[in-house]
Amino acid sequence: MSATPINQLANHIGQEVTLQGWLYNKTGKGKLAFLQVRDGTGTCQCVVFKGNVGDEQFADADKLPQESSLIVHGMVKADPRAPGVPGGYELDVKSLEVVQRAAEYPITPKEHGDAFLLDNRHLWIRSQKQWATLRVRATVMRAIRSWLDNHGYVEMSTPILTPSAAEGTSNLFEVDYFDERAYLCQTGQLYNEADIAAFGKVYCFGPTFRAERSKTRRHLTEFWMVEPEIAFCKLDELLEIEEQFVSYIVHTVITDNANELKVLGRDVAVLQKMIPPFPRISYDDAVTRLHTIQADLKAGNPVLRWDGQPLQGFEDRTLLDITWGMDFGSPHETALTQMFEKPVFVVGFPTAIKAFYMEPYPERPEVCMSADLLAPEGYGEIIGGSQRIYDPDVLIARIHEHQLPIENYQWYIDCRRYGSTPHSGFGLGVERTTAWICGIDHVREAIPFPRLMNRMTP
Numbered sequence: 095m096s097a098t099p100i101n102q103l104a105n106h107i108g109q110e111v112t113l114q115g116w117l118y119n120k121t122g123k124g125k126l127a128f129l130q131v132r133d134g135t136g137t138c139q140c141v142v143f144k145g146n147v148g149d150e151q152f153a154d155a156d157k158l159p160q161e162s163s164l165i166v167h168g169m170v171k172a173d174p175r176a177p178g179v180p181g182g183y184e185l186d187v188k189s190l191e192v193v194q195r196a197a198e199y200p201i202t203p204k205e206h207g208d209a210f211l212l213d214n215r216h217l218w219i220r221s222q223k224q225w226a227t228l229r230v231r232a233t234v235m236r237a238i239r240s241w242l243d244n245h246g247y248v249e250m251s252t253p254i255l256t257p258s259a260a261e262g263t264s265n266l267f268e269v270d271y272f273d274e275r276a277y278l279c280q281t282g283q284l285y286n287e288a289d290i291a292a293f294g295k296v297y298c299f300g301p302t303f304r305a306e307r308s309k310t311r312r313h314l315t316e317f318w319m320v321e322p323e324i325a326f327c328k329l330d331e332l333l334e335i336e337e338q339f340v341s342y343i344v345h346t347v348i349t350d351n352a353n354e355l356k357v358l359g360r361d362v363a364v365l366q367k368m369i370p371p372f373p374r375i376s377y378d379d380a381v382t383r384l385h386t387i388q389a390d391l392k393a394g395n396p397v398l399r400w401d402g403q404p405l406q407g408f409e410d411r412t413l414l415d416i417t418w419g420m421d422f423g424s425p426h427e428t429a430l431t432q433m434f435e436k437p438v439f440v441v442g443f444p445t446a447i448k449a450f451y452m453e454p455y456p457e458r459p460e461v462c463m464s465a466d467l468l469a470p471e472g473y474g475e476i477i478g479g480s481q482r483i484y485d486p487d488v489l490i491a492r493i494h495e496h497q498l499p500i501e502n503y504q505w506y507i508d509c510r511r512y513g514s515t516p517h518s519g520f521g522l523g524v525e526r527t528t529a530w531i532c533g534i535d536h537v538r539e540a541i542p543f544p545r546l547m548n549r550m551t552p
């Protein structure tokens with residue numbers, strides 16, 4: 095008989111089923127052993143009564159080490175007090191087979207340090223919060239695909255080995271490519287800009303590499319990014335697409351991952367509010383707001399978040415230092431996003447700090463048609479997007495300004511010679527989005543095996 099997934103037990107009340115999984119935790123009392131068994135879909139309390147299984151099996155159950163693999167057979171009972179995920183069901187065990195008795199498991203319910211847990215990431219992913227986070231991540235990825243597929247976007251696979259930079263030259267991973275040099279992709283965008291002239295609306299979705307020399311809670315060196323690109327689309331329209339898209343992702347998680355969000359202790363009411371429209375502010379305005387916040391903090395005036403609570407964490411007020419023209423750092427994004435209940439678009443960054451392909455505003459070329467979407471609660475940028483330059487001459491001038499080797503961009507410029515259109519696109523980072531939705535502190539827990547500046551094992 096095939097095994098029943100724990101998250102399907104509600105459909106089997108009063109029936110005998112088989113569960114196969116791993117022992118997560120165990121308590122006991124006299125002739126009763128309570129085994130918390132997890133199977134990948136959830137966790138269920140399996141009640142072993144000595145009288146039902148016989149002495150030998152009971153002794154087995156009673157002494158079983160954490161993480162032993164086992165197959166249990168029994169009757170599903172509904173009991174609102176039963177612990178587990180989703181909880182509310184337990185298994186009255188009739189028989190039990192130990193598949194492997196586990197060796198002493200290094201991760202125990204006590205507190206462990208970050209380095210220890212990361213060294214043991216291959217085991218840590220079994221722990222309940224990690225499990226919940228990675229299941230939410232899978233939903234985020236599924237929602238991304240389903241929204242785009244249902245809105246007429248064609249998925250294009252863009253190269254991972256690339257000859258040139260697109261998002262700055264300082265964070266490229268170099269690879270030997272026979273007698274040449276190649277780089278791991280920082281983005282698939284430039285290829286998508288070619289793809290739109292063939293397909294109209296496209297997206298690429300895959301791993302992305304940045305040799306980021308920053309040890310922040312937001313940076314991985316390998317992360318997953320989805321990048322939609324749309325012909326004939328201007329920036330205003332792009333922002334409407336982005337807010338629909340993000341809202342759909344969040345609400346899919348709310349619907350499909352109620353158990354996981356409960357495990358994570360995430361307040362679903364906060365996520366429920368993520369419905370369009372999202373506020374939009376200009377970069378100019380953002381800088382002014384940051385100056386005002388800093389001045390108020392300095393003067394001892396109250397600085398309130400959107401919910402009326404005082405803004406905290408800026409005792410060192412120099413964290414908020416900024417002059418027009420600078421890019422935001424984490425502290426700036428953190429302060430700004432606490433002023434809004436929903437994600438906020440910051441529009442019109444200085445051209446000089448953004449990528450070469452962004453369209454400058456004709457009436458004010460020092461600013462470009464760019465927009466970052468910053469997630470609330472201090473999570474910071476989850477989307478970077480822009481309208482792209484479509485005039486080949488303007489593009490060539492920008493490539494020279496950025497001192498990029500023009501010969502590598504001939505094909506990209508060429509696309510502008512045959513039916514160029516205003517067009518726009520954006521990139522959403524899967525791990526940052528997942529970390530925000532889950533309410534976790536660090537993006538490294540939002541990917542199964544994180545790659546960080548100082549870590550690429552296991």
Ligand code: 4AD
Nearest residue numbers: 281283313314317321475476477478519520521523
């Ligand atoms: O803002 P970015 O660099 O934009 C691009 O790469 C554009 N080519 C996208 C486009 O318009 N097609 O990156 C987009 C998003 C960020 O907002 C963030 O969510 C994520 O990718 N991201 C990272 N996530 C984790 N670790 C890093 N080091 C990241 N760098 C960017």
Ligand code: MG
Nearest residue numbers: 466475477478
């Ligand atoms: Mg960005």
